Every structure is written in C-alpha cells, then in structure tokens.
Amino acid sequence: MTAATLTWDEGETGELTIAYAGDWLLAGELPGYDEVVERLAEDPAPPRLRFKSDSLGDWDSGLLTHLIAVLRSAEARGVNADTSGLPEGTRRLLDLAFAVKEREGARRAAREKGFFEEVGDATLAVAAELKALLTFSGELVLSLRRFARGKATYQRADIALYCQEAGAESLPIVSLISVLIGMIFAFVGVMQLETLGAGIYTANLVAIAMIREMAPIMTAIIMAGRMGAAYAAQIGTMKVNEEVDALSTLGIHPIDFLVTPRVFALVLMMPLLTMYAGILGVAGGTIVGIVMLDVSFVQFVHQAINAVGFNSLFGGLFKSVVYGALVAMSGCQQGMACGGSAMAVGQATTRAVVLGIVLIVVSAAILTVIYINLGI
Numbered sequence: 470m471t472a473a474t475l476t477w478d479e480g481e482t483g484e485l486t487i488a489y490a491g492d493w494l495l496a497g498e499l500p501g502y503d504e505v506v507e508r509l510a511e512d513p514a515p516p517r518l519r520f521k522s523d524s525l526g527d528w529d530s531g532l533l534t535h536l537i538a539v540l541r542s543a544e545a546r547g548v549n550a551d552t553s554g555l556p557e558g559t560r561r562l563l564d565l566a567f568a569v570k571e572r573e574g575a576r577r578a579a580r581e582k583g584f585f586e587e588v589g590d591a592t593l594a595v596a597a598e599l600k601a602l603l604t605f606s607g608e609l610v611l612s613l614r615r616f617a618r619g620k621a622t623y624q625r626a627d628i629a630l631y632c633q634e635a636g637a638e639s640l641p642i643v644s645l646i647s648v649l650i651g652m653i654f655a656f657v658g659v660m661q662l663e664t665l666g667a668g669i670y671t672a673n674l675v676a677i678a679m680i681r682e683m684a685p686i687m688t689a690i691i692m693a694g695r696m697g698a699a700y701a702a703q704i705g706t707m708k709v710n711e712e713v714d715a716l717s718t719l720g721i722h723p724i725d726f727l728v729t730p731r732v733f734a735l736v737l738m739m740p741l742l743t744m745y746a747g748i749l750g751v752a753g754g755t756i757v758g759i760v761m762l763d764v765s766f767v768q769f770v771h772q773a774i775n776a777v778g779f780n781s782l783f784g785g786l787f788k789s790v791v792y793g794a795l796v797a798m799s800g801c802q803q804g805m806a807c808g809g810s811a812m813a814v815g816q817a818t819t820r821a822v823v824l825g826i827v828l829i830v831v832s833a834a835i836l837t838v839i840y841i842n843l844g845i
Contacts, residue, residue: 471526475500477508485515485548487539490524493532502535506542514546520554533562540567598824605802609732612724616733621725631734635696639742642695646687647679647746651753654678658754659761668762672772675754681781684747686833689792692735692742693825697800700731701821704804705814713805723805732797739793740786747785780845788836795828 473491480486485508493499509515518539525532536559543550552560582590615621658671704727707713713723751773758769803821807813839845 473497473499473531475502475505477505479515482517483513483515484517484519485509486519486521488521488524489532490526492526493528493535495529495531497531499531499535502538505539509539509542509546509548514548516548518543518548518550520550520552522555522559525556528556528559532559533566536563537566601806602799602802602824605805606798608724609728609798609801612722612729613732615722615725616729621729622721623726623730627730628734631731632738634699635692635735636738636741639691639695639738640745642691643688643742643746644749646691647684647749648753650683650687651675651679651750652757654683654750655754655757656761659758663762668758669764669768669772671754671758671762672769673776675758676751676773676776677781679750679754680747680777681785682833684750685743685785685788685792686829688739688742688746688789689796689829690826692739692793693796693799693822693829696735697796697821697825698818700797700800701804701807701818702814704728704801705807705817708804708807709809709811709814728801728805731801732794735797736790736793739789743786743789784840784845788833791832791836792829795832796825799825799828 471491473489473493475487475489477485477487485505487505509518520536536555540550540552540563552563555563612621616623654675655671658674659668662668662670662674704713707727713727716723716726751770755766755769755773758764759766762769800821803817803824807817
C-alpha cells in the first residue's frame, strides 16, 4: 500500500489546486484537511478550487470524507470548485452526498454553557449519583438481612474465592506499600525529633500513625484500585452480556448473587489486611530507627508497643471495616449501573475507583471528628 500524500499550490491567478497521490484508504494514515480549510478561510479566498488525481491509487470513504470537508468549506466561502480532475466514481458519490441540501437546524449546534449552568449541571449530576448510591445501599442492606437469615441465593464457593482475591492475592502490594510508608514515617520522625533529643519517640510516631490511620486508609485505597475496579469490571461485563438480566429471569436476585458475597468477603478481609499492614509498617519504621538511631531492636519495639493502646488498635480496625464496605459497595454499585457497551465498562471501572477513594477520604474525616469528640 502506497502512502497517501496531499499537496496543494496556488497559480498566478490565485487558483488553488489540490493534488492527491498514493492509496487513500482508512486502513492507512491519511493526511488531514486542516491546512486546506485554513487557506480557504483566509482573505482573500481563492477564486477557484481544482483537484488533481493523476497519481491517486486505491481509495475508499477516507478520500470521500476528506473531499466533503474541503468542498463544504469552499461552499461556505463562496469558492467555485471544479471536481473534473477527480475519478468518475468519486464524482458520482460526491454528487449523491450533495444532492440533497442539509436541512436547517438538522445539525446540532455547539453551544457554550455559562458558569452557573455548568455548576448547576454538576450539582444535578452529583445529586443523581448520591441518590443512586443511597438506593443501592438500601437494596444491599435488605440483601444482607436475607444473607444473615440464610434466605439469599448465592454460591458459597464464591465467598472463598472472593476472600482469596481480596486477602491472600493482595498481600504482595499491601506488604510493599506498608513497609515503605512505615520507613518514610520513621525517616521523617528521626529527622525532626533527633534535633530535640527525642529520637526514641519516632517509635511512637510510627506505631500510632500506622495502626490508627495509615494502615487502614492505605489498605483501603489499594483495595479501591484493585478490588473496587475488579468488582465494577466483572459485574459491568456481566451487565453488558445480559447475564444480570438472565439471573433476574431465573428468579435470582442479582444483589444477593453478585454483590453481597463480594461485600462480605472484602469486609471480612479488610481488618486482617489492616492488621498485617500495620505490623509491616512498624517493622519498616523499626529498620530505619535502628539504622539512624542509637537504639536496639528491643528498645524500639518496646517503645512502639507501649505507644499503641486499645483505642488506637480497635479504632483502626473499625475504620478498616467501614472503608472495606464503602469500597466494595462503590465498585458493585458502579458495575450494576454500567451501560450496555464495552466503553461503559471502562467508564464504570474508572468511576468505581474515584468514588471509592472519595468515600474513603470523606468517611476518614467524619470518623476522625467522631473519635476526637469521644476521646478515642
């Protein structure tokens, strides 16, 4: 296939001649028509437009699309176009394309929205998203009640599979992030506290920060990117393939069969992953503390253990349960709300991750305020 080329020049009279060469096929890379259209829009406009196709090879609708754009631009500027230099088949198709004039108002006109209109549309979109999320939450609560009473229809083997995906298969990424976060906290603590002669309190900083805040929230964000996206993609694909409709036809509630086992599995695994992440974070901080401070392993670990009380421990574990429920719910809700195309699955996956992280941050702020008021 010969590469498609486009050249144009202006004669002494200002007449614009466009020459086409090579194979103008959609399968290849076709030149754009922006330069020609820009020339037609300049003042003064060319008095006449001509075409040459002596070196033109194979062509398809890619050439027609290009010619229609150029001819419409010439028509808008009042430039007379001579298509006699084009192949006969091309001229016939162009005659068909321009045989009937476009009806006035048929083309959707671009309209710029004002600031307040943009704000209003965004507010309505957020309100609709919150309404859909609250509706889904109510259906999930009813499904969980059926699940607890043993009346929900689901496959018990699925729960074990989802626990494996959310638990054991998530350990490598959780391990890496937790150790690095613990080491970063320890490094910052040593650099700041050592100047005051209180370097040993780096252990307190690392232990409390990891167990109470960072282990739950970092694990939740990892799960939002890993499991929340996976849930949205899995359920969204089933929605596109009409498998969700098939479940409803068979009398099986889709929430019971698809959503509840996933939510239960992630909520069950989150405290275990959070505890694991907290321990590895403290371990990473211990490595940095031993290297940068004149303390032993026993001293650093003893200081860290004494710094963590039951309030911090159980406060962090409760946060992990809340975060896990929000991540699973956002992923499943976006999957169930997925459209009927492949592109909609990708959009649902992206929205699931974004919504999950937003819910994590908002709930973290609310829980922090509650903990402070309760003295936890």
